[in-house]
Amino acid sequence: MSFPSADLVSAVYQLLPGFITAWIFYSLTAHPKKSPFERTIQALIFTAIIKLLVLPLSWSFIWLGSYGWTIGVWNQDTSFIVSAFFAIALGFLFSYFANTGILHANLFPLISATKRTSHPSEWFSAFNEDKCFIYLHFKDGRRLFGWPYEWPDHPDEGHFVILRPEWILEDNQRAPLSLTLKMLIPAKQVRMVEFEKDENDPTYDLDQLQKSTELLLNLRKDDDE
The missing domain is CATH 2.30.30.100 (SH3 type barrels.)
Structure with missing residues (x-):
């Protein structure tokens, strides 16, 4: 039985925060899951975003530690735990944006970024x-x-x-x-x-509705004949 190489295990470990974010996103939204290759690319992008959040935080803690303000040692395990925390937070955040469409409805039109919605269809x-x-x-x-x-x-x-x-x-x-x-x-x-x-809609007209209903009924009678 063959086992994955050390390089493959290391690569998966590095991309794990991105996979966590992607897993939460697809679990909480109606977006269809992509192909394995596309999901790997998404995990890579999510991991890059998480790294951009973790690195400044690690530098800040190391800088504070140099002045005696320390609560522990920043090592690989600490980095992974913080990355996992950001991965979970980003997963819920991106899911919220996708389900509510708040960015596509309010922010993106202001800068003419897109006319698309955040929904899958x-x-x-x-x-x-x-x-x-x-x-x-x-x-x-x-x-x-x-x-x-x-x-x-x-x-x-x-x-x-x-x-x-x-x-x-x-x-x-x-x-x-x-x-x-x-x-x-x-x-x-x-x-x-x-x-x-809705009856409270300003364009709702009961008289027009009755006329439309009569026309549709007459049309159906003509089709039956």
């Missing part, structure tokens, strides 16, 4: 930003209304967890499922997701 961005009731349009023509308690990270896998579900009938009337606590819907069965506008 438009699918995830729509569900994350708009907290509202939805209509699930099934591939077989059925429609379901309800509150998305949970939703899949990707449109082709996972399930929707729908609270307060109501079936939408042919005449556009709703049939509440009063005895149903929640419904688990496979994402593969859903053709389209419709987000309901």
Whole structure:
């Protein structure tokens, strides 16, 4: 049985803080995991950032120690412990930025850095930003209304967890499922997701809504004929 070489073990040890940051990031966000090579590059980048944080700290402690202010010895073990602490902190920090989009929404537009969001896809961005009731349009023509308690990270896998579900009938009337606590819907069965506008939205017009409903019902009747 062959064992990894000492150089390989040393390289993994050096990149371990970066791998810790990457592991936390992918565990707490919906971003898909990259290939092994890309993850190694990310770990290298994270490790470089952590080194930039650890080195000034080590210099500061060594400088304070030269004046008699010491709480211990700065050695390889100390450096690893501090690096692991920064790795964990950065993992949670980058996850927070990715999940909230605070940098992409507030800081980056000010400096015209990017128009992209921090979310992995438009699918995830729509569900994350708009907290509202939805209509699930099934591939077989059925429609379901309800509150998305949970939703899949990707449109082709996972399930929707729908609270307060109501079936939408042919005449556009709703049939509440009063005895149903929640419904688990496979994402593969859903053709389209419709987000309901809030009644407090300034563009919400009840008269216009009724006219649109009548037009859609007439259109459906014409299609059936």
